[in-house]
Amino acid sequence: MAVAASSVARPRLSGNVRGALWMLASAVTFTAMTTLIKYLGADYSAALQTFYRQAAGLLVLAPVIIRHRSAAFATTRPGILIFRASAGTIGMIASFYAYQKMPLADANALSFTRTLWMVPLAALILRERIGPPRIAAAVVGFAGVLLMVRPGAGGQFAMGVPALAMLAASFLFTFTVIGMKVMTRDHAPMVLLVWSAVLGAIFAIPGAVLDWRWPSLRDLGLLAAMGAIATLNQWCYIKGMQEGDAAAMAPLDYTRLVFAAAAGFLLFHELPGAWTMAGAAVVVAATAFITWREHVMNLRAAQAARAF
Structure with missing residues (x-):
């Protein structure tokens, strides 16, 4: 009986459950990474942290680069890859600065505006057709941003320069996403990763040199951990999107807000304000709608293609 019972296969988790996990x-690894960014921010500038982050990513990909050599850099459009890497590096510096200077929950909430920026840029660059629902959702989402930053008299913002830095970072990161969409049509994902890692490390050098500091062994370990966790975070996100349905997985990314608020409160004694929570709710609702709408449109396009 024991043998028969042990031979019974355990039910396999559904794709959406695996993807959700x-x-x-x-979300947890992203929170851990941003917590380290904030914790180390008193001693290491955003530019210097970015360099260590990029260097760690380059070390992770070094075996692939050494093994495949020229194939890892094979491209017919280096200009797009250079622009993508430069935008990503500048965006990373700006986002690191925001995570250092802002409450973690506030910075995470503003980081979701990347989806909102995709709407106008996809229409202008990718020539995608943007219908009234997506336009309306983007407008509502940016209204949520105004609730959080609350521009006042004299051009002052309630959240200050760090909030503008995060908005700028989200805008720049949108170019990296669009560049990926364009390049993956005829380039392997590994080629994009290699170019991003190599150029990202190179582009981060000038900013790091201006504020260079040799880390102690303890800080070096924390900086290395930050880079390793960042790589793990990317892997978890990709696996989640691969295992589950994109429309079901994307809203789960918003749990970052919950983990960030908890980490900010427990470790840094941060308490998000009412305006931040109200604006974040509007931004999350708008970006979730845009994601769902895009998923529906993709399904319809796939069904129409199969019909022919």
Whole structure:
């Protein structure tokens, strides 16, 4: 009986359940990474942290680069890859600065505006057709941003320069996403990763040199951990999107807000304000709608293609 019972296969988790677990792991690792960014921010500038982050990513990919050599850099459009890497590096510096200077929950809430920026840029660059629902959702989402930053008299913002830095970072990160969409049509994902890692490390050098500091062994370990966790975070996110349905997985990314608020409160004694929570709710609702709408449109396009 014991043998028969042990031979019975355990029910396999559904794709969406497996994907949800990966997405939750992504949210946890992202929170851990941003917590380290904030913790180390008193001694290491955003530019210097970015260099260590990029250097760690380059070390992770070094075996692939050494093994494949020229194939890892094979491209017919280096200009797009250079622009993508430069935008990503500048965006990373700006986002690191925001995580250092802002409450973690506030910075995470503003980071979701990347989806909102995709709407106008996809229409202008990718020539995608943007219907009234997506336009309306983007407008509502940016209204939520105004609730959080609350521009006042004299051009002052309630959240200050760090909030503008995060908005700028989200805008720049949108170019990296669009560049990925364009390049993956005829380039392997590994080629994009290699170019991003190599150029990212190179582009981060000038900013790091201006504020260079040799880390202690303890800080070096924390900086290395930050880079390793960042790589793990990307892996968890990709696995989550692979395992589960994109429309079901994308909203789970918003759990970052919950983990960030908890980490900010427990470790840094941060308490998000009412305006931040109200604006974040509007931004999350708008970006969730845009994600769902895009998923529906993709399904319809796939069904129409199969019909022919």
